Amino acid sequence: MTMPWIQSAGGPLVIMHERGLRTWWGAHQPNRDVGEPGSDVATDYDRACLVADEISVIQSRDGEEALVLGDEPDLTTIWSAEGMHYLVRWRAAASKQAMEEAFNRSVRQLPFEHRARFRTTPGTHILFDAACAGWTPDATLACQLDDASYTVESATLQDGSTAALIHRLVPRPD
Secondary structure, three states: OOOOOEOOOOOOEEEEEHHHHHHOOOOOOOOOOOOOOOOOOOOHHHHHHOOOOOEEEEEOOOOOEEEEEOOOOOOEEEEEEOOEEEEEEEEEOOOHHHHHHHHHHHHHHOOOEEEEEEEOOOEEEEEEEOOOOOOOOOOEEEEEEOOOEEEEEEEEEEEOOEEEEEEEEEEOOO
């Protein structure tokens, strides 16, 4: 089964609860028309671009946390299995099938390292280009996060000529 993949136009991706999409202004200034001169206030996209790590948590305008996935325009998909969610960032592969086979073969043996703690509201979460306004993103992927708190871990998959950065969301009891 081939998974759907998305990528940004060049900057980071963000994943957040669907309820908060209406407050994500992307590269636009809140309450300004597109193309209108802005102010010195950082846009949501500016704040996402300040993330120096491959994955980090920022606050959205509604106070909820959002996960920002680095500043590389890697093809990205979401795999959910055994109560965990994986954000897979394509680095190299001959095909989507080769990437999926390498992931399935390797994921249980990867040495994941702690990166962050992500607190959210259980429900549908949307992955999209951080430059887009949340209510009109170009391409999206959705996943159901049923817990309010997750440990975010990362590992590098290297399987022959296939490579990916894998972020794993592990439910945490709070």
